[in-house]
Amino acid sequence: MTTDTRALIAAARTAARNAHAPYSNFGVGAAVLLTDGTVVTGANFENASYGLSLCAETVALATVSAQGRLRDVAEIAVIGGPIGADGVPTGTAPVSPCGRCRQVINEAAQLGKRDLPVHCGAAEGDAVASYRLSELLPQAFGPGDLGIA
Numbered sequence: 001m002t003t004d005t006r007a008l009i010a011a012a013r014t015a016a017r018n019a020h021a022p023y024s025n026f027g028v029g030a031a032v033l034l035t036d037g038t039v040v041t042g043a044n045f046e047n048a049s050y051g052l053s054l055c056a057e058t059v060a061l062a063t064v065s066a067q068g069r070l071r072d073v074a075e076i077a078v079i080g081g082p083i084g085a086d087g088v089p090t091g092t093a094p095v096s097p098c099g100r101c102r103q104v105i106n107e108a109a110q111l112g113k114r115d116l117p118v119h120c121g122a123a124e125g126d127a128v129a130s131y132r133l134s135e136l137l138p139q140a141f142g143p144g145d146l147g148i149a
Contacts, residue, residue: 004033004075005075005077005119005130007039008031008033008039008075008076008077008119009031009077009079009119009121009128011029011031011039011041011077012029012030012031012041012056012077012079012121013029013079013089013121013123014029014041015029015031015041015042015043015056015060016028016029016043016056016079016080016088016089016123017029017043017088017089018043019043019044019045019056019083019089020043020044020045020046021044021046022046023046023050023053024046025082025083026044026080026081026082026083026089027043027044027080027081027082027083027088027089027123028043028044028056028078028079028080028089028095029041029042029043029044029056029078029079029080029089030042030043030055030056030057030059030060030076030077030078031060031076031077032060032061032064032073032075032076033073033074033075033076033077034064034069034072034073034074035072035073035074036072038069040060040063040064040067040069041060042056042057042058042059042060042061042062043056043059044056044059044080045059055097055098055100055101056078056080057076057078057097057101057104057105058100058101058104060076061073061076061104061105061107061108064108070107070108070111070112071108071111071112072112073108073109073112073114073116074112074114074116074117075116075117075118075119076105076116076117076118076119077118077119077120077121078095078096078097078101078118078119078120078121079094079095079120079121079122079123080095080123081093081095081122081123081124088123089123090123090124091122091123091124092122092123092124092125092127093122093127094120094121094122094127094128094129095120095121095122095123096118096120096129096131096136097118097120097136099137102133102136102137102140103137103140103141103142105118105137106133106137106140106141106142107142107143109133109140109142110140110142110143110144110149111143111148113149115132115133115134116132116133117130117131117132117133118130118131118132118133118136
């Protein structure tokens with residue numbers, strides 16, 4: 001694991017401390033690295049109406065989009081785990097993006113014309129599994145299929 005990947009995982013862990021997850025008690029943090037080195041983070045945000053909940057990856061990428069930087073996404077890291085008594089996610093198994101988030105990540109990947117590295121980390125410890133988005137979402141449908149990317 002590179003120093004940059006470690007830093008991105010650390011940023012995702014810090015973001016996960018802000019997860020609003022009173023229903024699942026599962027905190028997730030995401031960190032998005034932009035081409036200029038800027039890091040944008042997000043945490044999951046649950047809602048009593050479950051369908052309105054937002055995943056950490058979606059929160060981070062929506063923030064990037066609000067800054068007009070969706071085409072500048074270079075890498076993304078995600079971590080997660082059950083929230084401990086101290087409010088901090090726990091667990092040593094890497095967590096990967098859900099299917100919906102893989103599709104949301106694909107939007108940035110296709111617009112930026114990059115097969116994005118996705119780093120899936122554990123809430124604690126050194127376990128990280130890194131993939132290219134094309135491995136996590138093969139034959140993805142996105143902006144390119146609509147002639148946009």
